[in-house]
Amino acid sequence: MRFEDFRELRQRQLRATPSLLDAAETNLYRALAALRPEPLADPGTVYRCDLARAWLRRFELPEEWSRRAMISRGVRHGLGLVFHRLRAVRARLWLPADVYPVYFELARAAGLAPGSYPTLPAPVLPSPPAGSPADDRPEYLLLANPSKPLGRYLSEAECDELVAWLDASPRRHLLIDSVYDLGAPFAAGTRRLLDTGRAVLLHSVTKGWLWPRTFGVVLLGPEQAELAEAFRADPPTPAQLRLADHLLTEHGDLPRQVADELDARARRLFDRLPPEVLDAIPGASRTSPGNYFFPVEIPAETLRHEYGVLALPAGVFGPTDWPGAILTSLADPFEGGTVGRVAGTLGPGVRR
Structure with a gap:
């Protein structure tokens, strides 16, 4: 339905x-x-680089990652740009079947034909069909941590499975939607997956600050540096940047x-x-x-x-x-x- x-x-x-x-x-x-919170009528200029560093400090992430912290207009906007890049490099994409139908809408709009895996009553990671030949295509798996409608964070055992999934091929990567994580720093499982160097993290002010489609950060992995230009070419508006600064500084x-x-x-x-x-x-x-x-x-x-x-x-x-x-x-x-x-x-x- x-x-x-x-x-x-x-x-x-x-x-x-x-x-x-x-x-x-x-x-x-x-x-x-x-x-x-309501936005302030402040005509001041806010710079994306300053917001990236403020976001990293809030979540206790290394400030030297600021060159990889791309400013977006939220998770949907960020995923749209990432998915277009995945289409350009002929990547295989796996999406959770029972989390958020918009994931599939964004992927198909980018020209991708995503596979799926279930998360209810617990996540079951995808594996290639038996007998399918290996290829050199990049492979990305999108997950949410915490996940809805599962209503919880990844368990330690599930993180073990994800790390093993990454270890099975150097071409595998994760996309982590952390929008439902209201804590700071991020959950231990998210930090562990980031430490693999094979994950892209997506976050926004949508849930914690109740401002959808306004401001977000996409923390690229070391191997996604070529995506930076797409984000720089399609930034939030000055008003959205001012609102983001107001939310992060005045309503932390x-x-x-x-x-x-x-x-x-x-x-x-x-x-x-x-x-x-x-x-x-x-x-x-x-x-x-x-x-x-x-x-x-x-x-x-x-x-x-x-x-x-x-x-x-x-x-x-x-x-x-x-x-x-x-x-x-x-x-x-x-x-x-x-x-x-x-x-x-x-x-x-x-x-x-």
């Missing part, structure tokens, strides 16, 4: 059965609108506040769930900080008919054979008034 179709179905089901517990809201920006604590609010909402969701449903959420997803996606190995129809809980079918995130569903903690019943109190601590320029 496409997400747009489910969104209409969700509204019909809530109207028909108002007693349903709505655990199917996905709009983070609407749920946390009171936390989102906002991602922690977003994570705290999401943790509070998750607890309210758990308090409302029937015990059988709560027990079906994996512990790693239940305890992952700042998470608002919770997979359960119970079909969405069963949740609705037997437990009075409205959830997202896993297929909304992409083709999957997994029969379970995804719960979220963003709907109004889980708000609890914390957002308004937190927003008041941010000072002028914050929506209330």
Whole structure:
């Protein structure tokens, strides 16, 4: 089922059965609108190199990497530029089948024909078909850490598998979408994969600062230096750069506040769930900080008919054979008034 179709179905089901517990809201920006800072009307000039260094300092990454820290307008923009380069070098691309359909839209728009691998109920890395001949094409695998809708970070064992996958061929590389990581520095698994020298990291202010399609950083690996010119030729606008500087310098604590609010909402969701449903959420997803996606190995129809809980079918995130569903903690019943109190601590320029 496409997400747009489910969104209409969700509204019909809530109207028909108002007693349903709505655990199917996905709009983070609407749920946390009171936390989102407004841009300042500042005519000053902000330079991309300064933002790159500020971003590296925030995430405790070496400042000498600044020449590889490309400024973008967000993860989508960054992936679009990377995918066009992969098409030019005839790279093979693997995408998670059940995470974010936009990955496939961007890849196909760039002229790629990506393969896929499942992440639900756990990631299963791709391998070439039996008997297929080896070739000299570059190979890239895109992953998200943390991953939605899995709702957790990569485990140590999964990082071991990814490192082994890289070690199997010098032409293999990773693309890491870290947009859901609200902490600083990045998660240990992300840092470990960066240390291989074979990973490209993508990050943005989309989730932590609630400003989608505005500003991001693509940290290129040592072997992707030729991509730098594409980013330099297609930068964010001066207004977007000023906003990014404002977010990083004046609202550096906002991602922690977003994570705290999401943790509070998750607890309210758990308090409302029937015990059988709560027990079906994996512990790693239940305890992952700042998470608002919770997979359960119970079909969405069963949740609705037997437990009075409205959830997202896993297929909304992409083709999957997994029969379970995804719960979220963003709907109004889980708000609890914390957002308004937190927003008041941010000072002028914050929506209330």
